[in-house]
Amino acid sequence: MIPFSRLSKLVVRTTTNKNASPLAASRSITTLSSSLYHPRYRIFGINHNNNNNSNSNRANSTNSTNSTNSTNSVMRQNSSFATSAIDSDESEKSKSALNFSDGETSFKSKSTPSLILSYSIFTLCTFPPLVQNADRLIALSYRLLGQTLTDTVVKATFFQQFCGGETPDDLRPTIQMLNQSGINGILDYAAENAPDEETETDPPNQPARTFMYQNEEQCDHHVDIFKACVKAVKDVTPNGFAALKITALGDPILLERMSKCINECYKLMKEFDTNNNGIVTVADFELNYHKFFVDAKTRLPGLIKRLDPTNSGQIDYIEWSKMVQPEDVPRLVKSVRESGRLSDAAPTPEDLVALANAKRRLDEVAQVAFDNEVRLLIDAEQTWFQPAIDNFTLELMKKYNDKTKTDVPIIFNTYQCYLRNTPGRISKDIKFSHRNGFHFAAKLVRGAYMTAERARAEDSGVKSPIHDTIQDTHDCYNGTVQYLFDARKNAGNIVVGDEDKIDKNNNDAAAAHACEVMLGSHNQESIEKAIEYIETHCDGDGNRVGAHFAQLLGMRDNLTFALGEGGYNAYKYVPYGLVGEVLPYLIRRAQENSNMTEGMSEELDMIKGEIKRRLIG
Numbered sequence: 230m231i232p233f234s235r236l237s238k239l240v241v242r243t244t245t246n247k248n249a250s251p252l253a254a255s256r257s258i259t260t261l262s263s264s265l266y267h268p269r270y271r272i273f274g275i276n277h278n279n280n281n282n283s284n285s286n287r288a289n290s291t292n293s294t295n296s297t298n299s300t301n302s303v304m305r306q307n308s309s310f311a312t313s314a315i316d317s318d319e320s321e322k323s324k325s326a327l328n329f330s331d332g333e334t335s336f337k338s339k340s341t342p343s344l345i346l347s348y349s350i351f352t353l354c355t356f357p358p359l360v361q362n363a364d365r366l367i368a369l370s371y372r373l374l375g376q377t378l379t380d381t382v383v384k385a386t387f388f389q390q391f392c393g394g395e396t397p398d399d400l401r402p403t404i405q406m407l408n409q410s411g412i413n414g415i416l417d418y419a420a421e422n423a424p425d426e427e428t429e430t431d432p433p434n435q436p437a438r439t440f441m442y443q444n445e446e447q448c449d450h451h452v453d454i455f456k457a458c459v460k461a462v463k464d465v466t467p468n469g470f471a472a473l474k475i476t477a478l479g480d481p482i483l484l485e486r487m488s489k490c491i492n493e494c495y496k497l498m499k500e501f502d503t504n505n506n507g508i509v510t511v512a513d514f515e516l517n518y519h520k521f522f523v524d525a526k527t528r529l530p531g532l533i534k535r536l537d538p539t540n541s542g543q544i545d546y547i548e549w550s551k552m553v554q555p556e557d558v559p560r561l562v563k564s565v566r567e568s569g570r571l572s573d574a575a576p577t578p579e580d581l582v583a584l585a586n587a588k589r590r591l592d593e594v595a596q597v598a599f600d601n602e603v604r605l606l607i608d609a610e611q612t613w614f615q616p617a618i619d620n621f622t623l624e625l626m627k628k629y630n631d632k633t634k635t636d637v638p639i640i641f642n643t644y645q646c647y648l649r650n651t652p653g654r655i656s657k658d659i660k661f662s663h664r665n666g667f668h669f670a671a672k673l674v675r676g677a678y679m680t681a682e683r684a685r686a687e688d689s690g691v692k693s694p695i696h697d698t699i700q701d702t703h704d705c706y707n708g709t710v711q712y713l714f715d716a717r718k719n720a721g722n723i724v725v726g727d728e729d730k731i732d733k734n735n736n737d738a739a740a741a742h743a744c745e746v747m748l749g750s751h752n753q754e755s756i757e758k759a760i761e762y763i764e765t766h767c768d769g770d771g772n773r774v775g776a777h778f779a780q781l782l783g784m785r786d787n788l789t790f791a792l793g794e795g796g797y798n799a800y801k802y803v804p805y806g807l808v809g810e811v812l813p814y815l816i817r818r819a820q821e822n823s824n825m826t827e828g829m830s831e832e833l834d835m836i837k838g839e840i841k842r843r844l845i846g
């Protein structure tokens with residue numbers, strides 16, 4: 230179990246690590262406190278606001294990054310039982326201090342030259358001919374000036390703005406600068422294939438990129454890259470995350486076929502729900518099993534025992550829908566009465582080998598992450614890959630977020646709120662996590678593949694999986710954030726029931742079910758709504774601990790820095806890689822910023838204002 234010993238190791242590590250910010254140290258403590266100390270608050274009759282103090286202390290002490298402060302924050306945490314009154318005042322201060330329009334605070338850890346660079350880059354991005362032809366101009370520059378000179382210019386400008394460095398060691402200054410404002414890094418190896426038509430027309434602010442499948446050896450090589458990324462997180466930003474794309478670890482065509490197969494299984498299972506009311510009775514199940522399969526006599530009794538362990542007369546629909554894996558389908562279709570779409574989607578023996586290889590690669594990376602206490606974000610991709618990605622990720626979560634092995638989730642799945650089916654999927658996955666005793670953790674994004682999704686749906690003559698309007702996507706995003714905080718609060722609330730009847734063991738188990746949420750978004754309104762919800766509906770700190778906020782490096786700094794300064798778990802998505810390899814990523818960043826949104830122009834004004842303030846006064 231990672232828990233006590235492991236988390237106390239984390240605490241020791243952060244308090245003695247010179248690179249660690251006070252925030253980093255207290256975050257470990259706070260994380261520890263949410264899952265371990267939390268029940269104790271109740272036992273001693275002290276409420277959660279105690280924890281807010283560590284956040285406000287962080288907010289009030291971020292000017293200094295020395296280890297004395299880290300130690301102080303640890304000690305304060307330990308003595309927080311005695312200081313709750315003062316601390317809730319401080320917490321109020323911290324809340325009101327969160328101001329996304331305050332350039333002085335937001336940019337205080339950025340040097341003036343780096344602000345001037347940001348201003349120049351964003352201004353350059355507003356010249357359409359430059360941005361629209363960026364790839365051609367770079368190719369021309371390679372021909373006329375040579376690669377070394379071109380790379381040097383790119384490195385001093387766009388690369389400096391949007392990337393952390395070429396190697397993990399290069400990332401240290403960027404991470405140290407972020408740490409000074411209480412921000413940690415999400416490391417992402419950003420080598421990618423050149424943007425194609427599809428990604429060029431996709432919406433802005435996406436770290437999303439395309440890995441072109443070459444062969445299985447290339448996928449093995451990607452395993453080494455992701456493992457190195459995990460180790461870099463541990464070395465450079467131990468309270469951060471590593472990001473991973475599953476399409477880099479297996480042939481995307483295989484993932485697409487597996488997704489089709491999973492969808493067909495799901496449709497078959499839905500057919501068992503004769504009344505379409507979401508409930509499958511044992512009688513329905515028996516009837517339909519006979520209808521579809523020839524092996525009812527031998528298989529049905531065992532299956533029912535497993536799917537209705539309490540003899541309730543109802544089938545556990547979630548268990549049933551998650552039970553069948555693509556690997557089981559060839560065996561399953563052998564017993565179907567009539568072959569149909571499921572038989573067509575069944576994997577071939579070669580598919581099964583490739584599938585096992587992709588799973589092995591993913592497991593290798595996750596094992597390294599688990600062993601190094603590094604958290605892993607699995608990116609969401611196109612809907613034609615997503616069922617396979619979800620399937621792989623839930624298996625990983627079951628193994629590495631197992632609450633008997635760790636008090637904090639190691640694996641986070643990503644959910645895209647531009648999809649209509651996201652709330653339903655999340656609620657099923659949360660229930661599945663509760664039943665299987667693992668921590669649920671989600672990164673919530675709006676989604677980066679809208680144009681491609683809509684085009685594909687239109688080509689196939691099916692309804693688009695994307696919401697009809699951007700407002701629907703916003704509502705889905707904000708509603709899902711609240712749903713997840715409620716889920717966290719409710720799991721926690723089992724803990725804060727009747728003090729007289731507290732059973733510590735049960736409380737620990739219940740607290741460990743609480744989910745964690747990362748908001749991957751540049752949308753200020755969503756962030757403000759989330760914070761307001763946490764502070765007003767969710768017992769404040771208990772949920773601050775489980776809430777994470779992330780933006781891309783070099784973009785919407787006013788949000789990330791204010792969040793970090795305000796004591797929230799704030800992160801920058803920090804891409805790294807050789808200049809030549811990350812060019813497509815840089816070109817996309819430039820193209821996105823050419824399309825000045827309201828938020829971006831506000832940020833540009835803030836940068837300008839802060840430069841003026843520093844230079845002219």
Ligand SMILES: Cc1cc2nc3c(=O)[nH]c(=O)nc-3n(C[C@H](O)[C@H](O)[C@H](O)COP(=O)(O)OP(=O)(O)OC[C@H]3O[C@@H](n4cnc5c(N)ncnc54)[C@H](O)[C@@H]3O)c2cc1C
Nearest residue numbers: 432435608609674675676677698699702749750751752779
């Ligand atoms: C840290 C981080 C991690 C990310 N990880 C992923 C990932 O794993 N997978 C992924 O797909 N994306 C990812 N993204 C990108 C993300 O999905 C969005 O594309 C991007 O962040 C812009 O959304 P926003 O929340 O910042 O808000 P906004 O800029 O307010 O909203 C723009 C988004 O709204 C949606 N939208 C726009 N127009 C419409 C419309 N007409 N109808 C319906 N919806 C519409 C689109 O999703 C669009 O991207 C990530 C972003 C960040 C910052």
